[in-house]
Amino acid sequence: MRLLLVGAVIAVIVILWRYVRRTRRRKKQASPFAIPSGVSIGSIPLLEKDEIALFSLLQMAVQERYLVFSQVPLWSFVEIEAEAKVRAEILRRIALKRVDFVLVHPGSCRVEQVVQIEHESSQPHQAERQYIIESVLVAAGIKLTKLPLNKSYSLPDLTARLGLAEEE
Known part of the structure; x- marks a missing residue:
């Protein structure tokens, strides 16, 4: 008991x-x-000076063919159709990955091309990050263009690298 x-x-x-x-x-x-007291929150630039110059040149190169957006999260423009666990795992792996620039078709509002800046320092975590981004873009059928940041581009050169010269 x-x-x-x-x-x-x-x-x-x-x-x-x-x-x-x-x-x-x-x-x-x-x-x-x-926001707890003692915490300070401020605004920071979205792009660095060199990236701003490239962004402006991109806008001129694509003119009215595309809308240009910067620092876009990868998960926001791809659709993942899979079993719940697999989908969750893929979303977890791409959750904090951003691409430098996207070219969006103004009619369909779909990302048609991604422009990634190649930085000089290639650390192991950045290489893995880039591999994940490239894998997702290939699977989604989205064109990827890589541009070294330290190089200056002319408008015709950039237009040709983006594959837009033949569309004129």
Whole structure:
């Protein structure tokens, strides 16, 4: 009889502990977002000086054929159709990957080309990041153009590298 009573007390304690834990989670999730005192948040440039020059040149090269956007998250312009676990894994791997520039068709609003800046320092994590981006772009059928940042481009040269010269 004592053993049954001890078991019941332990079961009640476990149930109460779970209930309290769940209600605390709900309270944490329900609290509004607030920036803690002492935290400073400011604005930073989206692009560096060299990237701004390339962005402006890209806009001139594509003229009215494409819209140009910068620093676009990879997951925002690809569609992944797969089993839930596989889809979640792919999304997890591409979650923080951004591409430098996208050329978007103004009618369909689909990304038709990605322009990546090749930086001089090639660290192992950047190589893996680039491999993931390239794999996703190939699978999605999106053209990728890589441009070294330290090179200056003329408008006709950039237009030719983007494959837009023959469309004129």
